[in-house]
Amino acid sequence: xxxDCGFEECQVLKTHGCGQLRAEHAGExxxxxxxxxxxxxxxxxxxxxxxxSTGLVxxxxxxxxxxxxxxxxxxxxxxxxxxxxxxxxxRDGTENPEMPTxxxxxxxxxxxxxxxxDTPPFPVNQETDVVEATRLRYRxxxxxxxxMQRNLRLRHQVTQFIRQFMDADGFIxxxxxxxxxxxxxxxxxxxxxxxxxPGAFYALPQSPQQWKQLLMVAxxxxxxxIARCYRDEDLRxxxxxxxxxxxxxxxxxxxxxxxxxxxxxxxxxxxxxxxFTYPETFPxxxxxxxxxxxxxxxxxxxxxxxIHDLSGYVRNSEFQVxxxxxxxxxxxxxxxxxxxADVSRRGLDALTEVARDAGASGxxxxxxxxxxxxxxxxxxxxxxxxxxxxxxxxxxxxxxxxGAKRGDLLLIAAGPDALTSRVLDVLRRQVAEERxxxxxERLDFLFVTEFPAFEWDEDGERWSAVHxxxxxxxxxxxxLLESDPGAVRSNAxxxxxxxxxxxxxxxRIHSRETQLAVLRTLGLTLEExxxxxxxxxxxxxxGAPPHGGIAPxxxxxxxxxxxxxxIREVIAFPKTxxxxxxxxxxxxxxxxxxxxxxxxxxxxxxxxxxxxxATGVHGADEDDA
RNA sequence: GGCCCCGUGGUGUAGCGGCCUAACACGCCACCCUGUCACGGUGGAGAUCGUCGGUUCGAAUCCGAUCGGGGUCGCCA
Numbered sequence: 001x002x003x004d005c006g007f008e009e010c011q012v013l014k015t016h017g018c019g020q021l022r023a024e025h026a027g028e029x030x031x032x033x034x035x036x037x038x039x040x041x042x043x044x045x046x047x048x049x050x051x052x053s054t055g056l057v058x059x060x061x062x063x064x065x066x067x068x069x070x071x072x073x074x075x076x077x078x079x080x081x082x083x084x085x086x087x088x089x090x091r092d093g094t095e096n097p098e099m100p101t102x103x104x105x106x107x108x109x110x111x112x113x114x115x116x117x118d119t120p121p122f123p124v125n126q127e128t129d130v131v132e133a134t135r136l137r138y139r140x141x142x143x144x145x146x147x148m149q150r151n152l153r154l155r156h157q158v159t160q161f162i163r164q165f166m167d168a169d170g171f172i173x174x175x176x177x178x179x180x181x182x183x184x185x186x187x188x189x190x191x192x193x194x195x196x197x198p199g200a201f202y203a204l205p206q207s208p209q210q211w212k213q214l215l216m217v218a219x220x221x222x223x224x225x226i227a228r229c230y231r232d233e234d235l236r237x238x239x240x241x242x243x244x245x246x247x248x249x250x251x252x253x254x255x256x257x258x259x260x261x262x263x264x265x266x267x268x269x270x271x272x273x274x275x276f277t278y279p280e281t282f283p284x285x286x287x288x289x290x291x292x293x294x295x296x297x298x299x300x301x302x303x304x305x306x307i308h309d310l311s312g313y314v315r316n317s318e319f320q321v322x323x324x325x326x327x328x329x330x331x332x333x334x335x336x337x338x339x340x341a342d343v344s345r346r347g348l349d350a351l352t353e354v355a356r357d358a359g360a361s362g363x364x365x366x367x368x369x370x371x372x373x374x375x376x377x378x379x380x381x382x383x384x385x386x387x388x389x390x391x392x393x394x395x396x397x398x399x400x401x402x403g404a405k406r407g408d409l410l411l412i413a414a415g416p417d418a419l420t421s422r423v424l425d426v427l428r429r430q431v432a433e434e435r436x437x438x439x440x441e442r443l444d445f446l447f448v449t450e451f452p453a454f455e456w457d458e459d460g461e462r463w464s465a466v467h468x469x470x471x472x473x474x475x476x477x478x479x480l481l482e483s484d485p486g487a488v489r490s491n492a493x494x495x496x497x498x499x500x501x502x503x504x505x506x507x508r509i510h511s512r513e514t515q516l517a518v519l520r521t522l523g524l525t526l527e528e529x530x531x532x533x534x535x536x537x538x539x540x541x542x543g544a545p546p547h548g549g550i551a552p553x554x555x556x557x558x559x560x561x562x563x564x565x566x567i568r569e570v571i572a573f574p575k576t577x578x579x580x581x582x583x584x585x586x587x588x589x590x591x592x593x594x595x596x597x598x599x600x601x602x603x604x605x606x607x608x609x610x611x612x613x614a615t616g617v618h619g620a621d622e623d624d625a
Numbered sequence: 626g627g628c629c630c631c632g633u634g635g636u637g638u639a640g641c642g643g644c645c646u647a648a649c650a651c652g653c654c655a656c657c658c659u660g661u662c663a664c665g666g667u668g669g670a671g672a673u674c675g676u677c678g679g680u681u682c683g684a685a686u687c688c689g690a691u692c693g694g695g696g697u698c699g700c701c702a
Contacts, residue, residue, distance in 0.1 A: 041664090129637060
């Protein structure tokens, strides 16, 4: 389809990036190539906005440049064109200060269509709402949009920074296998059948955990990897079946060394990316402290709404709901919402509903009218359903305990410890959302430490590891492994930011005996332990150094810096909630021959499901003839 | 696995038993327009309402199933 000046005659397809041109280029002959962002046809004069990865520039086509003018009138959105012309300063009054290239334009002498384009299924040249499914189906078009280009570049910037930072700190990047051994603990594995070993399966790594520990034994004492991880669990906005971790491990370190590294890395990233306020040093809270003050192990600390214990004030009160809970070992806790004394009954009912959904049997609220400290309150100054059980002074005491002033609202929950934490956490987030308390320009990083090592799994009726089974217990708690696993604290830590877990890590077990003890606590027999983790136990016999590490989620990190809620917005080709790829149609059935090779027989359910898919879903579309 | 929401021209929405032979915006097509930059003007094409089944004299509108997307709880060491 060579037209006009066939582009194959040209030395280069382009001499400049569209977005690079400035007033200083005025007078230069340039050749540009890119997509037609928008066409404005004035009849006697045509404007094209030309877009490439560097940005936009306006091309003006005059009728006297005849071949170019003809070509310009046939051109449509998203056509790929090559433009030759001269950069000229725009006439007075026609500059566009909104555009970086707005002081100049390119007067076209030649326009070559390198490729035509169908009308895109959704606008590429503007930010509009398009349902997720359509965006994913045409992801290559979605990614052309400015926002996604920006996110991809930011992701690159982040990974570049990380590599430089880690290198400068003496770490080396080591790649580890994707085909590995299935592990009994943790998330469901993605399995890969072996052709050579009938009936045997590889598992894709949930993380390179064991490999990196083996690298420590191998004497690679500062390892990192930007590693893909796979978990076959149900998905959310912040979870994909495959995701990326910055996997880090160090030998001869203690918790402080790892936290220090993570802090320096994220401080560096904050500086590198810019545009956010962030703490100079990251606060450190123990798990217990965190649950006490925020009701969660991943608090959003951009707003206060800190939780306070009110049990002591209500233990002997006439309000039986409170008194009874406390006497039965539960607690009464609450927090103050500044300036919320005017929240309507309806709003309070809505909050009560939220509390109920979280498992509370109810929610007690107290509103203090007026301004100033909670002194000399009259009954009229207080609105609350529990007025007849408490004197104004009693209620003021509750308010003061939560740091409330007049004009504030008090929200109080009662029940077992875990319940009040959950309820108040949900309420904190709800209130912050409603009242818009979270500053989007802020990144509130903090570390949470001293996690419990084990939690009781009701379904499995056994203990399971909170972090993972290689996490070192506190030395002074090792004795409790047999007698009271729930009381064992572990040397694990999280990096939290704005209510999200950003990174998670621990000091690992490097002693075979301790590892065996932990496996025993988790209910594995010696035989099972040997079968599943024999390679680790064996490695620990050969001089395993003390070691530990951390694994920040790269997708979440980038989403945080991009101001995106959903990690899909920072992943080039993400999957849907049901883990399918709408662009290629994966996963899909394979030929009977392929199945036979890997010794797999489909059951009835699988055959029916595949047949149903064949009639319903499409893959990529047909070619146009 | 449970619960909830969504599925209407290319895109986003409106319509929620007969007034729908389906509306609006953007986009698309044609014509006009020499300075726009979300150009403007005039005209036009385009969906049987995800799919299947049912209720009804009558369904986009009600019911059921199913497929797809999303949210949430469980799950995610």
